[in-house]
Amino acid sequence: MQIVTIGGVTVGLCILGYFVTTWWPGRKQLTKNPLRHSADLAPFLFAWSYGCLTVLGIGGLIGWLADTALWISNWLGDVALVWGVGTAAGQRAGGAVYLPLTQTGGAVVLILTAVMVALxxxxxxxxxxxxxxxxxxxxxxxxxxxxxxxxxxAQGVNWLGGAVYGAL
Known part of the structure; x- marks a missing residue:
C-alpha cells in the first residue's frame, strides 16, 4: 500500500479545485435551480468515493493500479512542490484510520469497478x-x-457486501 505524501494530497486538492471551479454555475444560477446544478456533482462524488475505496488496501490488479496512480500523483506533486514553489518533497501527509474491506466488501468494489469502466x-x-x-x-x-x-x-461497502452476499 502506498502512503500519500504532501505532494499527492496537493495533486488531489488541485483536481478538486479545478473541478469545483469548472462546475460552479454562479450564485444566481445555483439559487435559481439548485437541484439541477447539485445533480451535476453526482458523477464526481460517485467516482471520488470509488477512488477512495480502491486505495483502501485492496489487492490484486485494482489495488496495484490504485497504488501506482497514487505513486505517480505523489511524484508529480512532489516535483511540483520542489520545482514550482521550492518546498521540501516526500513528506508523509499523515495517514487516515484504515478500515480494511472484508471479502464481500472487496467483491462490491470489483462490481463498482465494472460499473466505473462502463460509465x-x-x-x-x-x-x-x-x-x-x-x-x-x-x-x-x-x-x-x-x-x-x-x-x-468502507463500512458502507462492507455492510452492503455482507447484506448482498449474506442473502445468497
Missing part, C-alpha cells in the same frame, strides 16, 4: 469520472476530512 466508456461524464476517481485515491488516505470519509465508505 467512463459510455457516459458523457467520462472526464468527470476520471477526475473524481483520481481525486478520491489521492485524498482517500490523507489525514484530513477526506481521509476520514473513507472509513464510513
Amino acid at each position: 467512463v466508456k459510455k457516459s458523457r461524464h467520462g472526464k468527470t469520472l476520471k477526475l473524481g476517481a483520481w481525486c478520491g485515491l489521492t485524498l482517500g488516505t490523507s489525514a484530513g476530512v477526506a481521509g476520514f470519509a473513507a472509513v464510513p465508505l
Whole structure:
C-alpha cells in the first residue's frame, strides 16, 4: 500500500479545485435551480468515493493500479512542490484510520469497478469520472476530512457486501 505524501494530497486538492471551479454555475444560477446544478456533482462524488475505496488496501490488479496512480500523483506533486514553489518533497501527509474491506466488501468494489469502466466508456461524464476517481485515491488516505470519509465508505461497502452476499 502506498502512503500519500504532501505532494499527492496537493495533486488531489488541485483536481478538486479545478473541478469545483469548472462546475460552479454562479450564485444566481445555483439559487435559481439548485437541484439541477447539485445533480451535476453526482458523477464526481460517485467516482471520488470509488477512488477512495480502491486505495483502501485492496489487492490484486485494482489495488496495484490504485497504488501506482497514487505513486505517480505523489511524484508529480512532489516535483511540483520542489520545482514550482521550492518546498521540501516526500513528506508523509499523515495517514487516515484504515478500515480494511472484508471479502464481500472487496467483491462490491470489483462490481463498482465494472460499473466505473462502463460509465467512463459510455457516459458523457467520462472526464468527470476520471477526475473524481483520481481525486478520491489521492485524498482517500490523507489525514484530513477526506481521509476520514473513507472509513464510513468502507463500512458502507462492507455492510452492503455482507447484506448482498449474506442473502445468497
